[in-house]
Amino acid sequence: MGTSATTIDHAAPPPAGQRSFVSRLTDGDEVAHLITLVFAAAILLITSLLVYELWINSTLSRAKFGWVFFWTRTWDPVSGDFGAAPFIYGTLVTAVVSLVIAVPLGLAAAIFLAELAPRRVSDSIAFLIDLLAAVPSVIYGLLGIFVIVPLMRTTIGPFLKTTLGFLPFFKGPNYGVGFLTAGIVLAIMIVPFIISVSREVLLTVPREQREAAMGLGATRWESTWQVVVPWARTGVMGSIFLALARALGETMAVTMVIGNDPKIAASLFAPGYTIAAVIANEFTEATGNLYLSALIELGLVLFLMTFILNGLARILIVATERGGGHGAA
Amino acid sequence: MSDIRLVWRKGLNIVMLTLTGVACFAVVAVLFMILGYLIWNGGKSLNWDFFTQLPKPVGEVGGGMANAIVGSLKLLGLAAVIGLPIGLMAGVYLAEFGGSVFSFVTRYTTDLLNGVPSIVMGIFAYTLLVLPVKHFSALAGGMALGVMVVPITVRATEEFLRAVPKSMREGAMALGASKWKTIATVILPAASGGIVTGMLLSLARVAGETAPLLFTAFSNRFWSPGLNQPIASLPVMIYTYAIAPYDDWHRQAWAAGLVLLAMVLVANLGCRLVLNRRGAYRSV
């Protein structure tokens, strides 16, 4: 009556690699794999296209100026002589100023949030700070023009001149716009990133490290500064690099407060120019193909700068998350 | 001797810890001042005209930014249509199908794309979509923003897909579902909360971008029909009005700033609250 041994006899799928193309096409899994693969490949395609377009459209300028482009100080559309030096200088100076302000402030705040504040307070404040990171750049520019520039002119500038006026950084007339103002606006913009990432990195430091330090008689501060922070050192560095990369690429807020003058000056009160700002200002009116090509070459330079920094930042952050730092007590 | 050293160390402890508190307070205070100043200045500048009228000729008082508000929404719509599918699918690939080398390269490239300054994105969109067809267009602006949307969406999708517990996958497999069916009917829905918020966050991020629009979408004094005409947008209007000398334009710039900030913050707040409350996923 019954069969002796019920064997389930599906047509067993042939071993991989031996299926016909048609049957692979109709298999849902393979199709899904293919479709998603295509989209992932699209990202690679877009990025390569981006680099290609930057490269190709800057050919005129690269061919004409070569490496000299990087340290030529003139930017003269009339005679067709273009150089990147004032813009690289401006980009770096504003970024450095912003870091000098934002890193101590941000790191201190992150330490407070990670080590001292009760968890709920820390979480709520971190939430608020993440919101600060979402504010668009042009709004910082708006605040820059109407709040910080007048403040710089009437209060901050004169104060710095009376206290630190002997330094070459603070000599010269104070217009309100300039490197320092741009640096301050940038600092406000990057502080949230530093706090956010540093706080998370500090929170990953194992409890035992702190307890060990305290057990040896360290004060709270000593345990934080000499044990916890060094442990998270690479991650914190990563957050700084990330913030730096953001500061380098920032366009609108800077162009509204920097004074738009392609000059290299020692004084922080002087007006300057950054790569992003000059592209924003002059792109639509670059008469002549060499002019446009020079601007695109500047874009390429900016791209490379942020590319390298972002790469370093990722490596550092990942390194902390994986293995933790060294140099603990 | 050791007493003095101890006093010094204890003193330093209190000073430094207080300083960190001060720093934190300072940062939060700046945030509140920024928001407060913007709400104050923007709030008193908002009026019904702002939302319903087109800009008036130069130097005349009044008018509004109705076209810029709709323009921003339109550009966001374009960015979503262009960037979200790519981000979603690529995220699915990385989480579910990836081979090791190709995945690594894709992830690295996505990170790279994320770090590209927005003005460079503008140059890219210009060379690709403005030069060849010889006009500024909403489409070019939408494309520049769309490319910026991709990296955040990819990362959010991948993260939340990976966070779905193995048990759900294994359960589906045990019921005989093929891989793609599992993804489509079980895993994606489970991770949908996180993914959707990731998408909204990416859109909120590009809503405020100005630089890539300066020479792609350009700007428009009128309504912009279709996809091939220049289009006004809130960030570009804020920029144009802020650097001009007319007081009435400044007033409108504050109002626009408030509207833009409200859009961005509401999206961010909403997303983060949802994420915190529901956790990373929800069961089907």
Next chain:
Amino acid sequence: MKRLSLIASLLLGLAGTAFAQGGTVLLNAAGATFPYPIYSKWFDVYHTAHPNVQINYQSIGSGGGIRQLQAGTVDFGASDGPMTDEQLAQSKVKVLHFPTVLGAVVPTYNVSGVTNDLNFTQKALAGIYLGTITKWNDPEIAKANPGVKLPGDDIVVVHRSDGSGTSYIFTDFLSKASGDWKSKVGAATSVNWPVGLGGKGNEGVTGLVKQTPGSIGYIELVYAVQNKIDYGKVQNAAGKFVKADLAGVTAAAAGVAKAIPDDFRVSITNAPGPASYPISSFTWLLIPAQIPDAAKKNVIKDFLKWMLTDGQNYNEGLFYSKLPSLVVTKEMKAIALIQ
């Protein structure tokens, strides 16, 4: 379900703006900030009279106007610096210049304690912008302003950061006023400024001067008037100090009206005559000689005719001078050149 229908209605709403109303002619134009106030008025009035025509003009600077016209991204451009022979030769499209209004570039300043109009000699302006005159109480400025108490503050120089026809007019004047300037810097829409802050557009320069004490900038007359900031008198070729106004600008153009070249490109800075305002200029619309789209061509031609007749009535209200009638007649004939 509710969410879905909300999304659907939003999409439909957006789709509604996605399709152009039939018969609407959309023109895109860009260029000079110098005449932006009058152009935006004109395009607005013209749109009210012809509701199916929208002319979207973006003031991005004369350099931008020339560039975008050459790139073909706009239907016509506007510039206060006429295109050079070189630019015309390089242009793939033949470009026609049509003067629209006459305007004045004024030196505007923000000096504490000074309420009356300052007199600027030609040497003073050149020296300030060359960076050789750095303080407000410099003898070159003081000697032209006896009895005015000038502070010892630093002069904050403001110029244009973008490619500008207003810069062209100003540097053209400076080149005629000072041999030094001519050899060191020259005249163009974008020059290598020896000193100063850069503002974007006439709007940006006005904004900077308004907000920066001790500053000086050069802007179109209407921007100074609309924003109620001081502007000074400039010494003309005959040695008189003239404050910019409609009469002074008209006087400057009077000499060239009869002999204006066929392509309308002419400079009237430093014009002779005791009443001439020395930093005056025409400003031009740059129209391609060949316009393939018939609807656009007709609109442009019609607008030009309107501009030369009814449009001119709006000039004086915004502090631009009307075109001399001889020039208007010649332009009317030139419209036929647009194919």
